[in-house]
Amino acid sequence: MDLMRHALALGIAAPLRQDRPQGKGRRRRVPGRALIEKRPWLVASLIAGTSYWLAAKGQVPGLWLIVWKGAGVALLAAYAWAHHPSRSAHLLALVMALGAIGDMVLEVDFTGGAAAFFAGHIAAIALYLRHPRASLSGSDKAVVVVCLLGVPALSWALSGRTDVAGYALLLGGMAMAAFASDFPRSRVALGAAMFVASDLLIFARMGPLAQSAVPGLLIWPLYYFGQFMICTGVIAALRTRGEFRAVR
DSSP states (O other): OHHHHHHHHTTOSOOOOOOOOOOTTOOOOOHHHHHHHHOHHHHHHHHHHHHHHHHTTTTOOHHHHHHHHHHHHHHHHHHHHHHOOSHHHHHHHHHHHHHHHHHHHTTTOHHHHHHHHHHHHHHHHHHHHTSBOSOOOHHHHHHHHIIIIIHHHHHHHHHOOHHHHHHHHHHHHHHHHHHHBSSOIIIIIHHHHHHHHHHHHHHHTTTTTTTOSHHHHHHHHHHHHHHHHHHHHHHHHHHHHTOOOOOO
16 A cells, blocks of 8 residues: 555546635535546556555465456556547557456466467557657667667576567567656656566566565556556656547
8 A cells, every 4th residue: 555655646547636725615625536537447446456566476366366467557548548548648558458368367377368468568658659769868768778689688588488588579669668758757667667577577487586476566566557657657758748639
């Protein structure tokens, strides 16, 4: 729950409009209540995503736990679809929906879950390529190379599996595209980096960290809050720019 409170305190959700000063017959709306009323999908996602991390360590029946796991990012998809009418927002909703499917399918079929995330990375790259940064500095280009080549190389070194390295090539491409887009790096590129770190811990659990408790503690919060930052960062940027291209 501390993570959820920290997310709200940092203002990751878009700023809320405050009511006018209290007068006769008027009441100032409580900020928490205002957030719930204005962005219920986002609040529900935070509750589901944070509570799943705790529930996964308990005795929740398997099927319910799988649905619970998918709910956090599925609600982010609903938030993206409901809070902006542009093509880019709906493409973001697709990215989140594929992530939620991957979250659930991973619990019963690792390859099937990876395929859903693979498709999600393709959709994310398409989204970021729609919003390229005007220019990249020399250091920016170095980061792009590291993302594209370093992520699959490190993934292979951690897991020793070529199929993992193949998947990680697209994972690195997703992070590269997020960094090279004109979305705010402090939220979207950082969220993509957290997603990459989460997957690298999964790969490390196949090898050097097989007996470590660290991956189990960090994989989910890095992944979920990475997706949360990507989703809210993109929507906030689209709102600021006033992008309202209708879906065709």
